[in-house]
Structures are given as structure tokens and as C-alpha cells.
Amino acid sequence: MKPARPTLGSVPLVALVCAYLLFVTNGAFWRKGLAYFDGHELQLAGLGLGLYLLMLAILTTLSVKYLVKPVLVALILLSAAASHFVDSYGLLIDxxxxxxxxxxxxxxxxQLMTPGLALHMVLFGLLPALAVAAVRVRHRGALAKFRQxxxxxxPSLAVALALVLAFYPGFSSTFRTHRDLIDSLNPSAPxxxxxxxxxxxxxxxxFVVAPLGLDAAPRRAAEGRRPLLTVLVVGETARGANFGLNGYGRDTTPELAARGAISFTQVSSCGTSTAVSVPCMFSNLTRAGYSSKAARSSQGLLDVLxxxxQDVRWIDNDSGAYHVADRVPYVFLPDTPDPRRCADGECHDEILIDRLKAELAGVTRDTVIVLHQIGSHGPAYHARYPNAFERFSPAxxxxxxADCSRQAIVDAYDNTILYTDHVLASAIDLLSARPDLDTALLYVSDHGESLGENGLYLHAMPYFMAPQEQTRVPMIAWLSNGMAAATGLDAACLAGRRDAPLSHDNLFHTMLGLGDVSTGVYDRGLDAFAPCRAAPGAAPAKLAKAGP
Structure with a gap:
């Protein structure tokens, strides 16, 4: 004999699920609420009651036959998944x-499908969802249902409104100051x-992609000079604070230091995620004027080059070019994995160096090659570098x-920076070996990373509240003596400006200046190297160990 299934009316079932969602899957929301309403707990209680009544009103409206259980089950699973990432990493889902x-x-x-996530989903998602699915819902006729x-x-909406009016001054000031509070609420935030x-x-x-910089031209005729070659390396999730060149307590950049690379220490990112920063940094928009639509509606840096x-190409070992390379040759290296470098659908960044070596053989004119790293992308930092680069341990x-100490997490992250140092140095060595070209390398990361500071991990916090660890990024330059002479750059001057305040706003114009491109869309004021540029062909101070 089968056990009798529990029977509930649709409204009691909704009321129970609302209580579960609000009070069980919202740990981060309540922790923040207790901190932000410290000394005003009555306001927090009013907020909680108001949110419960609002959720009850919305889900009661949806509590019709054949719809109510799928909706409730979906919300339980969504809230369980969101709460895991919010609670484990301190993320906000925007x-x-x-x-x-x-x-x-x-x-x-x-890599995100961890045992911890599986256990969390079973306890807080699957089991409650199965409990809801097992309930036999008692529905009334249409008219009776409407009345009920x-x-x-x-009444729920009326009481919720009354609570808002009663506590409005406290609510408004708290929400203005702490916009992340409501952004932490499940399931509404996701x-x-x-x-x-x-x-x-x-x-x-x-939308139509508007042309940009159609007047672009080389400042000097190609005849009688060596071709310019610039390698632009887009880093992933590297934060400037952990670079030895920037004064970090660990020597994470020994190879770059040995090659005389110049590191700029005060560089701010456009966003805290790749999806924002990459389109922004390759556009001619500043962070203040950036929007995804504006960037997509216009050509960008690679088009102007x-x-x-110039011969422009994009070599990718990360998650794509986010439409900035739509009109130039594009190669996604994990599509053709090299077993020496790749496993489980991902490749270590030295695969970029292998491809760069092949690309250099065909350079005959001014060229820009973009290398997009997987870099330090987390949380699986250990998967970003070969075992030989695990210098900092126990990583x-x-x-x-949750299974690692914070120091072990930092150790693994620092190993990714050490490996990036090796990758960049390897690229510099390839460029140094080409005396027939005037060469340069410019490296800049898309955004930084939190490593447990204030309980935050990873990145993608809203910019208005993002910590400096997520917005301060490394930018590193290396130029051959030939490139410095050809573009009039004074190496000593550049080194002297290493602490100048810069940002992703500068990349577009710095690359045009470095490529010796003349165009009306170039803004000398945003060219990070312009203060150190003499007349082309002048004899600037030589870069230490910079090559031909």
C-alpha cells in the first residue's frame, strides 16, 4: 500500500515555500541586513516582513493548477544554486x-561543479524541491480560487506598502548607501x-556597426624602414598587487625583471569582469561613457589599426573576444588542442607562445597580434599552470x-602570476630574436581578483562597491631599442612614469601611438606613452636588455 501523499491548499504551500526561500536560502542577505541595520533591528524586521508579504502576493497570483509546483520547484533550485555561490565566494549576481x-x-x-556544490544542491535544492513535488495541491474552482x-x-500588498511607508526614511538611506543588500536577495536578484x-x-x-577611424594611416611610409610588430597580451584575472614588479613581497615576476620590462603600478580596469572590460578597453569609450550597446555599435581599436x-589578428586561449575581433582573423586555440599543453578542454598559456612563434614567421608589414590568456582565472587556479610552476606551496x-586555507588559495594564485611571468618573458624572447622587426609587447589584464579580503573571492562585484583588488590591474611594457627609436619613445621617461595614474581608457590611444598611426580618433591626452615620445627617429635612451 502506497503511503498517502500530503495534501495542502495552494496558498499554504506557497506560504511555506516563501518562508523557506526568504529565511533559508538568504544567509548573505540577512548577514548584511544585520550589519547595515545595526541598532535599527525593528526596521530590518519590517523589511523582512514586507519582503515576505510581497513574495507571498506574487507567488499566490501564480498559484494556478499545473503552474504552481513547477514555479516553486524552479525557484527553490535557483535559490539554492545562487546561495551557494553568494555564500561561498561573496559574489553578487547582477x-x-x-x-x-x-x-x-x-x-x-x-570546474565549478564541486562536491560542495553538489551537497549544497541536494540539501537545499533537491530535497525541498522533491518535498514540494510530492505534495498533492488542493485547488478550488475558478471563482472560489479568485476570491481566496x-x-x-x-491585504499582503497593503501591509507591505504600509511597512515601506512606516520605515521609508531608514529604508531609503540604507538602500542608497548599501545597494548590494537587495542585490543579495534570492530569488529576486538572479x-x-x-x-x-x-x-x-x-x-x-x-544595430549597425558604425565605422571608426577610416582616415587611419601610418605616420611614416613603409619603404626604407623595418616593419613594426606589437604583441598585445590581454591578461585574465591578474591583479596588480601580486606582481613582484609592483613591489609584492614575493618575487612572482623574476623573468620579466631580468628583461627590463616596465610595470605601471596604478592602472584601473574598466570593469570587474571580462564581459565588460574587454569590449570597453578595445573601444574608444572611456569607462564613464561605456555601455555594451555603444561599444557593439561602433568599430574599435582593431578596426582602426x-x-x-596593419595586419591584425587575435589568438585566443580564454573565453572569446566579446565581438572586438569580429572583423579580423581570429583563432581559438582550444579548438585544436595540443596534448602537450591541453587537457579537459583547456590549455596552458604557453600554447599562445607556440602559436606566436608560428605567426612571427609570416610578418612582413606593420602587425598587431593580440594574445588572450586564460591567465589566473579562478577558482581552479591550480589548473592554470604546469606543475613545474608550483613554487609557492602548499597550493x-x-x-x-572551503577545503583550503586562505594562504593556500593565495599560493595557488601566485603560481598563476609566476607562470604568466614566464609566458610574457617567452614572448619577449621571441620578439628579441627578430632584429629585422621593430618590436614591442604590451600586457594589461582585464580585471583583478579578490582572494579572501573582507570575505570576498573571485571578481565581478558591481564596480561602485568593488574592492581595489578587483579593479587595480597590471600593465607591463617592453620595447626593443629599434621600436623605441622608430616611435620616439624615451625608456627612462617611461620608467619614471611607472606610478602615473592610468586606466583601460588609455589602451586604445596608447596602441595607436605605439603603432605610429595617424587618425582623427587618436587622443594624445589619453596616450599613456605620449609624455615620453620625442620626434620619431630621435635617439631615445636605450631600454635595458631590450634587444635590437
Whole structure:
């Protein structure tokens, strides 16, 4: 004999699920609430009651036959998943975070499928969802259902409104000061973020890409000079504070130091995620004027360089070019994995050096090659470098941060920087070996990373509240003596400006200056190297160990 299934009316079931969602899957929200409303606990209680009644009103409206259980089950699973990442890493789920999720590779997604996530989903997602699915819901006739729901919905909304009015001064000041509070609320935060992301994608479906810099041309004729070759390396999740060249307590950049690379220490990112920073830094927009739509609606840096007659190509070992390389040759290296460098759908960044060596053989004119690293992308830092580069130990060897000490997490991250140092130095060595070219390398990361400071991990916090660890990024330059002479750059001057305040706003114009490109869209005031540029062909101070 089968056990009798429990029977509940739709409203009691909704009321129970609302209580579960609000009070069980919102640990981060309540922790922040207790801190932000310290000394005003009555306001926090009013906020909690108001949110419960609002959720009750909305879900009661949806509590119709054949719909109520699927909706409740979906919300339970969504809230369980969101609460794991919010509680484990201190993340906020906003539109940019949804964009990151949608653009995450299969390999990266697999690294997030940890035992901790599985256990959390079973306890807080699957079991409660199965309990809801097992309930036999008692539904009334249409008219009776309408009356019953109305007796719940309208009084709930009225009381919620009364609470807002009663505590409005406290609510408004707290929400203005702490915008992250409501952004931590499950399941509304991920639902709103997903809706905003979908709206953005729909907005971007119908637009025309406006030309940019059609007047671009080389400042000097190609005849009688060596071709210029610039390698632009886009780093991933590297934060400037952990670079030895920037004064970090560990020597994480010995090879770059040996090659006389110049590191700029005060560089701010445009965003805290790749999906924001990469389109922004390759556009001619400043961070203040940036929007995804504006960037997508215009050509960018690589197009302007192409208009100037330069050979431009993008070599990717990360998650894609985010439309900035739509009109130039593009290669995604994990599509053709090298077993020496690759495993489980991902490749170590030395595969970029292998490809760069092959690309250099065909350079005959002014060229820009963009290398996009997987760099220090977390949380599986240990997967970003070969075992030979595990100098700092004991390094965390899992993506489950709860299983590692904070120091072990930092050790693993520092090993990724040590490996990036080797990759960049290897690229410099290839450029130094080409005396027939005037060569340069410029490295800049897309955003930084939190490593447990204030309980935060990873990145993608909203910029207004992001810690400096997520927005202060490394920028490193190396130029051959021939490139310095050809473009009039004074190496000693550049080294003297290493602490100048810079940002991703400068990349577009710095690259045009470095490429010796003349165009009306170039802004000398935003060229980070312009203060150190003499007349082309002058004899600047030589770069130490810079090569031909």
C-alpha cells in the first residue's frame, strides 16, 4: 500500500515555500541586513516582513493548477544554486555576472561543479524541491480560487506598502548607501539580473556597426624602414598587487625583471569582469561613457589599426573576444588542442607562445597580434599552470575554497602570476630574436581578483562597491631599442612614469601611438606613452636588455 501523499491548499504551500526561500536560502542577505541595520533591528524586521508579504502576493497570483509546483520547484533550485555561490565566494549576481555565466566555457563550468556544490544542491535544492513535488495541491474552482487569492494578495500588498511607508526614511538611506543588500536577495536578484541580461541582448540584436577611424594611416611610409610588430597580451584575472614588479613581497615576476620590462603600478580596469572590460578597453569609450550597446555599435581599436594598413589578428586561449575581433582573423586555440599543453578542454598559456612563434614567421608589414590568456582565472587556479610552476606551496588544488586555507588559495594564485611571468618573458624572447622587426609587447589584464579580503573571492562585484583588488590591474611594457627609436619613445621617461595614474581608457590611444598611426580618433591626452615620445627617429635612451 502506497503511503498517502500530503495534501495542502495552494496558498499554504506557497506560504511555506516563501518562508523557506526568504529565511533559508538568504544567509548573505540577512548577514548584511544585520550589519547595515545595526541598532535599527525593528526596521530590518519590517523589511523582512514586507519582503515576505510581497513574495507571498506574487507567488499566490501564480498559484494556478499545473503552474504552481513547477514555479516553486524552479525557484527553490535557483535559490539554492545562487546561495551557494553568494555564500561561498561573496559574489553578487547582477547582469554582468549572468553574462559571465552565459559565456563560461564548458571546461570552466565543469570546474565549478564541486562536491560542495553538489551537497549544497541536494540539501537545499533537491530535497525541498522533491518535498514540494510530492505534495498533492488542493485547488478550488475558478471563482472560489479568485476570491481566496484576492484575500491573500491585496491585504499582503497593503501591509507591505504600509511597512515601506512606516520605515521609508531608514529604508531609503540604507538602500542608497548599501545597494548590494537587495542585490543579495534570492530569488529576486538572479531573476532580475537574467531579465536585464535578456533585455540587453534583445537590444543589441538590431544595430549597425558604425565605422571608426577610416582616415587611419601610418605616420611614416613603409619603404626604407623595418616593419613594426606589437604583441598585445590581454591578461585574465591578474591583479596588480601580486606582481613582484609592483613591489609584492614575493618575487612572482623574476623573468620579466631580468628583461627590463616596465610595470605601471596604478592602472584601473574598466570593469570587474571580462564581459565588460574587454569590449570597453578595445573601444574608444572611456569607462564613464561605456555601455555594451555603444561599444557593439561602433568599430574599435582593431578596426582602426586595420584601416591603417596593419595586419591584425587575435589568438585566443580564454573565453572569446566579446565581438572586438569580429572583423579580423581570429583563432581559438582550444579548438585544436595540443596534448602537450591541453587537457579537459583547456590549455596552458604557453600554447599562445607556440602559436606566436608560428605567426612571427609570416610578418612582413606593420602587425598587431593580440594574445588572450586564460591567465589566473579562478577558482581552479591550480589548473592554470604546469606543475613545474608550483613554487609557492602548499597550493590549493581544488576549486572548492572551503577545503583550503586562505594562504593556500593565495599560493595557488601566485603560481598563476609566476607562470604568466614566464609566458610574457617567452614572448619577449621571441620578439628579441627578430632584429629585422621593430618590436614591442604590451600586457594589461582585464580585471583583478579578490582572494579572501573582507570575505570576498573571485571578481565581478558591481564596480561602485568593488574592492581595489578587483579593479587595480597590471600593465607591463617592453620595447626593443629599434621600436623605441622608430616611435620616439624615451625608456627612462617611461620608467619614471611607472606610478602615473592610468586606466583601460588609455589602451586604445596608447596602441595607436605605439603603432605610429595617424587618425582623427587618436587622443594624445589619453596616450599613456605620449609624455615620453620625442620626434620619431630621435635617439631615445636605450631600454635595458631590450634587444635590437
Amino acid at each position: 547582469r554582468e555576472m549572468i553574462a559571465n555565466v552565459m559565456l563560461t566555457s564548458r571546461a570552466e563550468a565543469g 487569492n484576492s484575500l491573500v494578495v491585496f 531573476l532580475v539580473a537574467a531579465g536585464r541580461y535578456a533585455a540587453q541582448r534583445l537590444q543589441e540584436r538590431n 586595420s584601416h591603417a594598413g 590549493c588544488r581544488t576549486a572548492e575554497f
